[in-house]
Amino acid sequence: MEPVVELQGLRKAFRGHLGLGRSVAVDGLDLRVGRGEIFGLLGPNGAGKTTTLKMMLGLLRPDAGSVRLFGLPPESVAARARIGFLPENPYFYDYLTPVEFLDLYARLHGIPAAERKPRIEQAIARVGLAGRERTALRKLSKGLIQRLGLAQAIQHDPDLVILDEPMSGLDPVGRREVRDLILGMRDAGKTVFFSSHILQDAEMLCDRVAIVFRGRLRAVGKLDDLVSHDAKWIEVGVRGGVPADVPGETTTAPDGTVRIKVRDVAELTRVLAAVPSAGGEVLSVWSRRETLEDLFLREIGNARSEERPS
Amino acid sequence: MRTLTAAGLLAAAVLGAGVARARIVHIEDERRGRKELLFLPNGKYLKAISLGHAPLVADGLYLWAIQYYSDYDQADRYRFVEHVFGDVIAELDPRYTDPYWLGAIILTTEAKDLEAGLRLLDEGFAKNPQEWILPYLAGWECDRVGQYARAAAYFDQAGRAPGAPPALFRLKAGMTALGGDLHEAIARWRDVLDDPRNDDAARAIATRQIRRLTVRADLRDLEGAIEAYRERNGHPPRRLEDLVRAGLLPSVPLDPDGHPYAYDSARGRVSSIADRVLG
Amino acid sequence: MRAVAAIALNTFREAIRDRILYLILAVAIALIAVSRFVSLLTVGSEVKIVKDLGLSAISVFGLLATVFVGVSLVSKEIERRTVFTLLAQPVRRWQFVCGKYAGLLLVLAASIAVTGAALLVAVALKGASPWGLVPAIALIFVELALVAAFAVLFSSFTNPILAAVGTAVTYVVGHLSWSFDLLEKRMPGAAGRVLCRVLHAVLPNLDRLNVKAEAVHDIALPAGYFGAAIAYGVFYSLAVIVIASLVFERREFV
Numbered sequence: 001m002e003p004v005v006e007l008q009g010l011r012k013a014f015r016g017h018l019g020l021g022r023s024v025a026v027d028g029l030d031l032r033v034g035r036g037e038i039f040g041l042l043g044p045n046g047a048g049k050t051t052t053l054k055m056m057l058g059l060l061r062p063d064a065g066s067v068r069l070f071g072l073p074p075e076s077v078a079a080r081a082r083i084g085f086l087p088e089n090p091y092f093y094d095y096l097t098p099v100e101f102l103d104l105y106a107r108l109h110g111i112p113a114a115e116r117k118p119r120i121e122q123a124i125a126r127v128g129l130a131g132r133e134r135t136a137l138r139k140l141s142k143g144l145i146q147r148l149g150l151a152q153a154i155q156h157d158p159d160l161v162i163l164d165e166p167m168s169g170l171d172p173v174g175r176r177e178v179r180d181l182i183l184g185m186r187d188a189g190k191t192v193f194f195s196s197h198i199l200q201d202a203e204m205l206c207d208r209v210a211i212v213f214r215g216r217l218r219a220v221g222k223l224d225d226l227v228s229h230d231a232k233w234i235e236v237g238v239r240g241g242v243p244a245d246v247p248g249e250t251t252t253a254p255d256g257t258v259r260i261k262v263r264d265v266a267e268l269t270r271v272l273a274a275v276p277s278a279g280g281e282v283l284s285v286w287s288r289r290e291t292l293e294d295l296f297l298r299e300i301g302n303a304r305s306e307e308r309p310s
Numbered sequence: 311m312r313t314l315t316a317a318g319l320l321a322a323a324v325l326g327a328g329v330a331r332a333r334i335v336h337i338e339d340e341r342r343g344r345k346e347l348l349f350l351p352n353g354k355y356l357k358a359i360s361l362g363h364a365p366l367v368a369d370g371l372y373l374w375a376i377q378y379y380s381d382y383d384q385a386d387r388y389r390f391v392e393h394v395f396g397d398v399i400a401e402l403d404p405r406y407t408d409p410y411w412l413g414a415i416i417l418t419t420e421a422k423d424l425e426a427g428l429r430l431l432d433e434g435f436a437k438n439p440q441e442w443i444l445p446y447l448a449g450w451e452c453d454r455v456g457q458y459a460r461a462a463a464y465f466d467q468a469g470r471a472p473g474a475p476p477a478l479f480r481l482k483a484g485m486t487a488l489g490g491d492l493h494e495a496i497a498r499w500r501d502v503l504d505d506p507r508n509d510d511a512a513r514a515i516a517t518r519q520i521r522r523l524t525v526r527a528d529l530r531d532l533e534g535a536i537e538a539y540r541e542r543n544g545h546p547p548r549r550l551e552d553l554v555r556a557g558l559l560p561s562v563p564l565d566p567d568g569h570p571y572a573y574d575s576a577r578g579r580v581s582s583i584a585d586r587v588l589g
Numbered sequence: 590m591r592a593v594a595a596i597a598l599n600t601f602r603e604a605i606r607d608r609i610l611y612l613i614l615a616v617a618i619a620l621i622a623v624s625r626f627v628s629l630l631t632v633g634s635e636v637k638i639v640k641d642l643g644l645s646a647i648s649v650f651g652l653l654a655t656v657f658v659g660v661s662l663v664s665k666e667i668e669r670r671t672v673f674t675l676l677a678q679p680v681r682r683w684q685f686v687c688g689k690y691a692g693l694l695l696v697l698a699a700s701i702a703v704t705g706a707a708l709l710v711a712v713a714l715k716g717a718s719p720w721g722l723v724p725a726i727a728l729i730f731v732e733l734a735l736v737a738a739f740a741v742l743f744s745s746f747t748n749p750i751l752a753a754v755g756t757a758v759t760y761v762v763g764h765l766s767w768s769f770d771l772l773e774k775r776m777p778g779a780a781g782r783v784l785c786r787v788l789h790a791v792l793p794n795l796d797r798l799n800v801k802a803e804a805v806h807d808i809a810l811p812a813g814y815f816g817a818a819i820a821y822g823v824f825y826s827l828a829v830i831v832i833a834s835l836v837f838e839r840r841e842f843v
Binding site: 057100152 | 675680
């Protein structure tokens with residue numbers, strides 16, 4: 001099946017101040033996103049995520065390589081008719097009200113007048129702006145503006161939604177809501193492509209991720225595939241008696257529980273057997289898997305050491 | 311937008327603009343200029359509008375006026391010269407002297423309107439009492455048309471301006487002489503002689519002129535007296551002393567060297583060698 | 590077309606809600622009202638002062654409105670990054686530019702209509718016929734529409750301040766284009782003369798769109814002048830907007 005998003009050999013460099021020097025923002029990026037996926041483009045600040053997104057939308061022209069959305073270049077109006085976009089830290093026309101704002105974008109998408117009103121109302125309700133639809137934008141909080149931006153991105157029922165740092169500046173409630181929204185989109189069969197440097201969100205949402213650093217792709221694939229399933233360590237919580245010859249580290253929590261770190265299942269079995277003999281009881285067993293953060297930091301570390309002159 | 315469409319539209323627009331402009335220029339050529347002058351508003355008004363940039367506006371107007379008046383094809387160009395230079399530019403920037411004299415020259419030389427030219431120069435001098443050049447020019451304009459008394463008055467005015475060269479008083483004296491009042495002229499030349507500012511050359515000139523004019527004055531007085539005698543008695547006097555006895559002269563004048571004037575009693579003519587020496 | 594209309598409407602809305610516009614309009618109308626009293630100072634035709642002041646007020650404040658609103662049109666969008674979401678829509682770049690320009694023209698038309706009406710009323714109240722002023726007001730609109738096109742052009746590739754300066758310079762140069770005609774006659778070298786000729790032809794001849802003098806004295810324009818002037822303004826504006834669209838088409842948004 002044709003990928004929804006296809007980036008091939010994408011390159012973009014910017015001239016420095018006063019034409020001196022060049023800094024490469026994106027260096028040979030290859031990506032493919034399939035239909036119905038939630039795809040996360042991850043990387044630290046300055047990795048080239050926003051530049052990549054702008055090239056995907058035709059706001060920048062790549063020096064080399066190509067961008068295809070639904071098999072079409074981003075300059076094509078047909079392609080842009082099927083996408084919704086929310087930029088990072090959006091700033092919208094503050095003299096408009098939400099209704100007027102959404103109406104403008106609805107018109108630009110060619111939604112006929114009869115359909116516009118119900119769609120706008122629906123979108124407003126969906127992002128939780130009901131009751132504020134007639135307040136001028138300049139009076140709304142950042143979180144509400146963000147939601148309005150999302151409303152604009154989805155109100156025309158696009159097949160691909162592109163979000164640049166959608167959670168930035170939101171409180172936990174807001175973030176939860178955005179997460180739910182994104183999951184809802186996937187359930188409706190849409191494709192979601194978002195960039196972020198907040199890994200927890202990606203972990204919770206993404207089917208596939210790409211990790212970029214300094215414009216280069218460091219890792220790409222399904223989350224499950226990338227992150228090792230082996231436990232890094234297993235932690236046992238014990239109260240009362242602690243076995244004497246414990247292989248791993250122990251830390252004592254303020255409430256008196258002792259936490260023992262063991263390396264693998266074999267050690268775990270031995271400790272579990274030893275605790276009752278020591279007179280203690282096992283309260284909890286918890287295995288720490290590699291998280292996306294671990295992977296991320298590892299890749300970054302590798303990248304940095306590759307760049308260091310030997 | 312496809313480049314071809316854009317290029318086509320651009321070409322069409324440029325063409326359209328070009329054609330329209332040509333039409334406008336054509337219409338304008340047919341009714342050149344008249345509209346520009348008639349509607350130059352009064353200087354006071356322009357000054358208010360110029361929002362503190364009056365001198366700049368004056369410059370602009372002056373430049374425009376020069377171009378305008380250089381164009382000899384204009385019919386009826388002189389109608390508003392005084393208005394432009396005297397009311398408008400002068401009002402915008404009264405200290406700007408060039409327009410006064412240029413306007414005056416245009417008026418006197420080309421429009422043949424001496425009075426208007428002089429009015430302009432008067433106005434300029436009134437607003438700029440240190441610009442002796444303006445009454446100086448006025449004096450010359452009067453001289454050109456033979457109004458010597460007026461010329462003398464202007465040169466006097468010019469001479470009194472601060473910083474004016476002393477030569478101006480010579481001009482004044484000269485004009486007075488030309489104006490016919492010889493005694494007055496002699497007195498003016500004596501002023502020049504007495505003026506400490508004048509150098510030796512100037513004084514030499516003054517001396518010469520006094521000499522010349524004295525002779526001329528004497529001769530004129532004598533001729534006048536002889537004529538009066540002739541009318542009374544039917545013939546000229548035998549000797550100049552007869553004129554004194556007849557009460558027509560207070561005394562017989564001597565030339566500047568102290569010699570009596572030559573008198574030809576047969577024809578009643580009086581002359582002087584002193585005059586001829588100087589020539 | 591609907592995209593252009595939507596953007597135009599939005600631009601108009603933005604300008605209408607900007608207090609600067611009201612300030613400009615208020616001052617213009619105040620000036621026209623005051624002119625009635627200024628005319629008491631003059632001897633002779635009082636209504637001339639009202640007409641002169643009124644036409645100049647409409648022109649000057651129309652220019653201010655054009656510059657203030659016009660230069661921020663695209664520049665502000667880019668600075669505020671509102672342009673990103675807009676360009677991610679199925680809108681072509683030239684539609685964006687044309688929509689902005691159309692919106693600006695709407696603002697201009699509204700401003701001139703309001704101030705023009707005030708002037709016509711002021712003149713009528715003085716007992717004179719105001720209808721001779723209508724051609725002049727119409728050509729003021731055409732002239733400012735052309736300046737507005739330049740504002741959009743500059744706005745499409747530079748920041749608001751430079752765009753404002755560029756537009757102001759264009760206005761001044763446009764009104765001094767006759768000087769190139771004069772310079773041409775005095776230039777010593779042939780190259781200089783050709784340059785003057787070219788400049789005179791290419792630069793916008795805004796002074797030719799100025800018929801305030803005739804209007805104030807109720808002199809009819811020569812046949813065909815009005816039409817030719819409007820045509821000139823329209824075609825020239827079109828050319829400038831096409832160029833602006835092309836420039837904006839190539840623009841990258843870092």
